[in-house]
Amino acid sequence: MDLKALKTFHRIVSLGGFNRAAEELNYAQSTVTMQIKKLEAELGILLIERGKLFQLTEAGRVFHQQSTHIVKDIEHLEATMSDMLVGEAGNIRMGAVEPIASCQLPGILDRFLSKYPKIRISVDIANTAALSERLLKGELDLALCSRQDIGTALYFEPLFSEDLVFLVPERHPLASNPTLSFEDIKHHRMLLTSKNCLYRKKIEIALQERCENQVETMEISSMAAMKHYVEGGLGIALVPKSIASPQLSGTVARKINGTRISITFGMLCKAADYPLKLACAKLYQYLKQELAGPGDTLDDDSSRS
Amino acid sequence: MDLKALKTFHRIVSLGGFNRAAEELNYAQSTVTMQIKKLEAELGILLIERGKLFQLTEAGRVFHQQSTHIVKDIEHLEATMSDMLVGEAGNIRMGAVEPIASCQLPGILDRFLSKYPKIRISVDIANTAALSERLLKGELDLALCSRQDIGTALYFEPLFSEDLVFLVPERHPLASNPTLSFEDIKHHRMLLTSKNCLYRKKIEIALQERCENQVETMEISSMAAMKHYVEGGLGIALVPKSIASPQLSGTVARKINGTRISITFGMLCKAADYPLKLACAKLYQYLKQELAGPGDTLDDDSSRS
DNA sequence: TCGGTAATTCAATATTATTGAACAACGGAG
DNA sequence: CTCCGTTGTTCAATAATATTGAATTACCGA
Numbered sequence: 001m002d003l004k005a006l007k008t009f010h011r012i013v014s015l016g017g018f019n020r021a022a023e024e025l026n027y028a029q030s031t032v033t034m035q036i037k038k039l040e041a042e043l044g045i046l047l048i049e050r051g052k053l054f055q056l057t058e059a060g061r062v063f064h065q066q067s068t069h070i071v072k073d074i075e076h077l078e079a080t081m082s083d084m085l086v087g088e089a090g091n092i093r094m095g096a097v098e099p100i101a102s103c104q105l106p107g108i109l110d111r112f113l114s115k116y117p118k119i120r121i122s123v124d125i126a127n128t129a130a131l132s133e134r135l136l137k138g139e140l141d142l143a144l145c146s147r148q149d150i151g152t153a154l155y156f157e158p159l160f161s162e163d164l165v166f167l168v169p170e171r172h173p174l175a176s177n178p179t180l181s182f183e184d185i186k187h188h189r190m191l192l193t194s195k196n197c198l199y200r201k202k203i204e205i206a207l208q209e210r211c212e213n214q215v216e217t218m219e220i221s222s223m224a225a226m227k228h229y230v231e232g233g234l235g236i237a238l239v240p241k242s243i244a245s246p247q248l249s250g251t252v253a254r255k256i257n258g259t260r261i262s263i264t265f266g267m268l269c270k271a272a273d274y275p276l277k278l279a280c281a282k283l284y285q286y287l288k289q290e291l292a293g294p295g296d297t298l299d300d301d302s303s304r305s
Numbered sequence: 306m307d308l309k310a311l312k313t314f315h316r317i318v319s320l321g322g323f324n325r326a327a328e329e330l331n332y333a334q335s336t337v338t339m340q341i342k343k344l345e346a347e348l349g350i351l352l353i354e355r356g357k358l359f360q361l362t363e364a365g366r367v368f369h370q371q372s373t374h375i376v377k378d379i380e381h382l383e384a385t386m387s388d389m390l391v392g393e394a395g396n397i398r399m400g401a402v403e404p405i406a407s408c409q410l411p412g413i414l415d416r417f418l419s420k421y422p423k424i425r426i427s428v429d430i431a432n433t434a435a436l437s438e439r440l441l442k443g444e445l446d447l448a449l450c451s452r453q454d455i456g457t458a459l460y461f462e463p464l465f466s467e468d469l470v471f472l473v474p475e476r477h478p479l480a481s482n483p484t485l486s487f488e489d490i491k492h493h494r495m496l497l498t499s500k501n502c503l504y505r506k507k508i509e510i511a512l513q514e515r516c517e518n519q520v521e522t523m524e525i526s527s528m529a530a531m532k533h534y535v536e537g538g539l540g541i542a543l544v545p546k547s548i549a550s551p552q553l554s555g556t557v558a559r560k561i562n563g564t565r566i567s568i569t570f571g572m573l574c575k576a577a578d579y580p581l582k583l584a585c586a587k588l589y590q591y592l593k594q595e596l597a598g599p600g601d602t603l604d605d606d607s608s609r610s
Numbered sequence: 611t612c613g614g615t616a617a618t619t620c621a622a623t624a625t626t627a628t629t630g631a632a633c634a635a636c637g638g639a640g
Numbered sequence: 641c642t643c644c645g646t647t648g649t650t651c652a653a654t655a656a657t658a659t660t661g662a663a664t665t666a667c668c669g670a
Contacts, residue, residue: 001308001379001383002308002627003306003307003308004627017647017648018647018648018649019646019647019648027628027629028628028629028630029629029647029648029649030628030629030630030631030648030649030650030651031627031628031629032648033648033649033650034627034628034629034649035627035628037649038626038627043383043386043390044386044387044390045386045389045390049443050635050647050648050649051635051636051647051648053443053637054647055443058389058395058396058397058446058583058584058585059386059389059395059583061396062385062386062389062394062395062396063382063386066378066381066382066385067382069378070375070378070379070382073371073374073375073378074306074375076371077368077371077372077375078306078348080367080371081348081349081350081364081367081368082348082349084350084363084364084367085348085349085350089367090363090364090367091363091366091367092363138354138358138360141363278363278364279363280363307658309658322616322617323616323617323618324615324616324617332659332660333659333660333661334616334617334618334660335617335618335619335620335659335660335661335662336658336659336660337617338617338618338619339618339658339659339660340658340659342618343657343658355616355617355618355666355667356616356617356666356667356668357666357667357668358668359616
């Protein structure tokens, strides 16, 4: 079946004649005849009642009805592709590590999608290593995670860094200190995330160096659950500022006295894909703008209370 | 946009490569390349990631998703047209006069549509003159009505005839007669349908000839309502047997003694359309078979009680 | 670096779409 | 009923384009 003939058929129906359709479509009259003839031959059935007043056959009516949807869908598809061309439409597969995926991303994506209603986004939440792998396999377009050095196949661009803060139960003896150092928490219980967590390694190094391992630890796999353990008084956690605030009642955040521990997050994508195109580029610009600034320091209001 | 290229694209995706698609579609490899190239050029955007392992671009994924519906719809349309070719599918616009439309037709059409689930039927209910007009204008495909002699433009084929019977109120003085003649109803009140009704003319002629107009008449526009007027004792009606039975309680049917009055119904269509094609032919055959026989006589059980 | 597979390029060829001119069918006006 | 204007068809010529094989290039994995 030929799309050109299909469109001609629809023009004939809406204009009520071969001649008018030919004129409007800039065809010779004979061209229109030929196209319809071919269409009818393919289908093996007459579509248009010839002679006399213009009229469709039964088959023609059914054909017109059904093909209308098809023509509309094709036009919609063409419009979509045209939107994609300028980045207004698209289907982005992004990845993100916790806590970005749960804390910052929902708000940002909500605003982004409101601005670009024809763009769809799927978010894969995993650690940096897993995301890198999926990027290389072409299963993701871009990811928000920490730096991953896999030669030249991936491109990383830092966007912001996040400090860690102590999250302390409200009634904990250390809660009264305005800041806490690692020395302070010797002989107290620390709550740690699971081994594959980004922060875990940095925290362990700090504990080893500064507390000489004189700290009891307990492992909680989820960062979100962690807050409730702190609230319950089970121990002190070291968490990203964005997790600590807004605070759960019953917990207080305290910045680290002495060494500052922070982790840098950024955009990771296949080197071949950079600079990003189309909708991904739009999302990237948006992320850059939304993520720049916050989380760099503890010297703002939200961390004080 | 070209459908051939669209199908090639889908084959490439499902088979995972230009080569395999070319082989399966009996194309040279270069043909496939050309088709995709042209498609991409038209859309202005790359669909397939070249080199390395086979992969779609973001645009390619969106395009594939959306065009899948289109390809399916086209296949469905082709299947429908193929069904139409053998009369298994279709869209029939039929007309019918009362009381056929209300009495016989519902049952017949229900059975017919169960047998041919892909056929759709619309029923236009009007008198013979109006139906003829719509047939000529091409707004109907066939009609069940009485003969209409409009030269050679229309074709009529008798299918069955229906006798008229007297419908008498149960407590009416004439209700005790097993049969009634026109002479019997002199000086009683007759209920007549409106002027454009099929039966009206025949009844008026009979009344004039046999009762010398010594009958009081009253006009009721609807045949269905008529039964209730009879039930209420307002007078005697002369109605088709199929209207009289099943009877409304409070009324009794009596056959005509002497002259038999009957009207012949049949299939009317444009002369140019006869013999009917496709789904219309199927329906016509079915109607013929279902309508043949019943309604010819009063000598069956249903008319006696 | 070197095969081997996979896709592209290009010029030649086959196919098919398009066209104008002459012709046929139809409907309405005289 | 005939004529005329409109509308669609036929057909052979022509324009456009789809397809192809052979040579070439790109790329993956060893």
